[in-house]
Amino acid sequence: MKGFDCREIETDISARWEEVFHADPNDQGKFYLTVAYPYPSGAMHVGHGRTYIAPDVIARFWRMKGRNVLYPMAFHVTGAPVIGISKRIAKGDEKTINLYRDLYKVPQDVIDSFTDPLIIVRHFSNEYERIMRRCGLSIDWRRRFTTVDPTYSKFIEWQWKHLGDAGHVIKGAHPVRYCPQCENPVGDHDLLEGDKAEIIRFTLVCFQGKDAIIPTATLRPETIYGVTNLWVNPSVTYARVEIDGKAWIVSREAAEKLALQDHSVTITGEVPGRSLVDSTVFHPLCGEVPILPASFVDPHMATGIVMSVPAHAPFDYIALRDLQQEGRYTDIHPVPLITVPGHGKIPAAEIVEKAGVRDQSDSRMDALTQELYNSEFSRGTLFEKYGGIPVRVAREQVANLMEEKYGSVPMYEFDVHPVVCRCGSGVFVKILHDQWFLQYSDPTWKARVADQVAAMNLVPPEVRTEFERTINWLKDWACTRKVGLGTRLPWDPGWLIEPLSDSTVYMAYYTIAHKIRNFPPEILTPAVFDYIFLGKDYPDLPEREKMEEIRREFLYWYPYDFRFSAKDLISNHLTFQIFHHVAIMPRELLPRGMVVFGMGLLNGAKMSSSKGNVFLLEDALDEFGADTVRMFLVGSAEPWQDFDWRNDLVSSTKRQIERFYSTIQEIGACNGEPATIDKWLLSRLQHRITRTTEALDRFQTRQALQDAFHGIETDLRWYRRRLPEGVPGSSILNTVAQAWVRLLAPFTPFTCEDLWARLGCKDLVSFAQWPVPDDTLIDPATELAEELLSRTVEDIESILKIIPFTATSITICTANSWKRTIFTTVAASSDRSRVAREVMQDEAMRQRGKESADVIKQCVTLVHRLPPDIVSALTHHTLDEPAIFQAAIPFLQREFGLPVRVTDADAMTHPKAAAALPFKPAIIIE
């Protein structure tokens, strides 16, 4: 028998697979799946591995089910990150060089060439392809492209012409996330930290100090009427600034931020925070109030100065209470201004005292603040003297009033801190002018996207609400950049289209990528793509015949059937691509489904390249072999669940594959006489096939492996145990082997391809027919009989373990027919609480009195413990238990090395015999 050498098998099989996964249109039904393509700026880790392996399992499954499957791959190289990397390497930045040399294991001479960003992406694209091939991904590599290929740029120009013509791209001034070092707006992908940061709009309330304006930022301008004081941090040095010609005092950080938000800002001096304490400020809507010290005030947050409304803000209330407990500022009292049903006169005081909050550092403070904030906003009303209007109305009115009359301006901030660019610089909110935006806020566009998502097949179903929320919440998206790689905006070529915006309909491009690249880019005008994708013909279409063929190929594959991606892309890419599809493609070509993945953990912690907590995919392939990596990644959790990579668990997966490899070779060679148990094994196999198929139809890779691997292995173990002594197993084992290899081929394709050849099968298992269950081989009575036997064997084993003497014989006592009647009644009953009455209607049962009542109880317990499918089978098939056990005597005697007797329980006087129930004989060991 051939030993398992995964490296040898991988090398051998890779050579056979070189071009077999090229998919061209044919008469078969198609299955087209895509995965979000990678940004190749570093080495792949095992988390990336699962992103591409899980779809490959699905691709291989559908291919064996007879579909013509297209699984393509390309590389996304648009944007600025790689430019930043090359700049840092050119500057000799140690951290970056270490990452590439030590973690990604790039040779020094290659790193030296990384001063050219295109070399970085070329290097890693090739690396990605090499590793993906090692993983056995059944990709049609002819279609590979990068997003900076000239032909692809022509495709993007076409896409954007449509977006522009449809009015989806608008120009304006908008606040965006901005990196001052990169001099570029930044998207989620450009961020090292804070990638979910949202921009929120504050109102700056301008208090007049002694010689300068002291502004505070608020989301609740209507609470100005309840301001009792301001807070400054006494240990912070504030800046004296001239803003739009007026003197202000703000934190230095705030001055820098305001400079990015349409203000002229000149720093003219410094003001120690403690020198502001105890001075007073004035605002027309609240009068004169003092400035108090507070260490919680963060100079990085908004202006670095805070207005205090202790009646309605729990933090302010506590901070004031803390000072007053030291005997300071005892003359300041909370000033309420809002009534809320269900809250007292001073809501903040009440909520804080009720919760028993001790000080500002209490972890419940954020939640309490949010709770009060929400109920005041939804149900609160301002006091009569402030207008008596609902808070939700007052908020905007007061903000407008302040902006019109009292010098207020908006200030934009993130909802989380810090937000850091991949280049290492802090990211701020900048108001960009002349910026281009995709108008995702457009309600008509949103509605069409929502309709499409409602019609799509989403896996798992619970992601649907997340898509709906994203569609609702999406605002206009800054879609152009000044710096980076990519395609220029057709009508304003000073701008480049940013990475998340040039990667939304490229699934259509895959269908033509290998053919369209043969044309000179300059002939690929938008009209050509209009013909290919939209069927708009025109007289001077170049290369008509070839273009017709390309259109046919597009129409063969499109729309895609499923798109796979990690769940963190729901809030951007996965939703954006639906926006773009509905804007450009006709209804019948819109996407059909999406499968959203969970995230990868490494030994329980989140995987992250930038934090060094990753296990490289290539190291995993070297150490464990491709099939082990594949089987672990899709077998340890369902695709949408998070998975945790642990080397010890991966090692046990490897041993499973080794066992499988030797078992197949053993059983493939069996050609003994037919045995009684053959029928059972074939019957079981049909269920395994059905359940594996159903699981994979639902993308449940883990569930599928439960049957396709563990289930069949368990069945075989029982089968071999049940063979008569000296009988090797019949030729049906060859049938089982062939089915088993095919069932596992999507998961462990290298091993299965090798075994398929060893079983003497011609052609590749990758294209073999997926096993189909044969209902005529299903034999429920035989399965039940073996189930009864295996349960009885387990019972005997556990009794033998606990008896305090040496056993000399085993007696199996089967229950007699009146107990079987009760059991069947219980099993078939829909309401088991009423089953006793049902049974007792029978005169014979009534005469047995308490004995019947006890057996009913025992049967109810037994039926509850048995799996429902067995219970239901038992109601349809009457087992001849004595005959089953009689026939198994030689087997049982061999198993236990003891004489075994089978008898009717009624024939026994031993007290234990009375415990016999149907499907649970009494066992007497002497």
Ligand SMILES: [Zn+2]
């Ligand atoms: Zn940056």
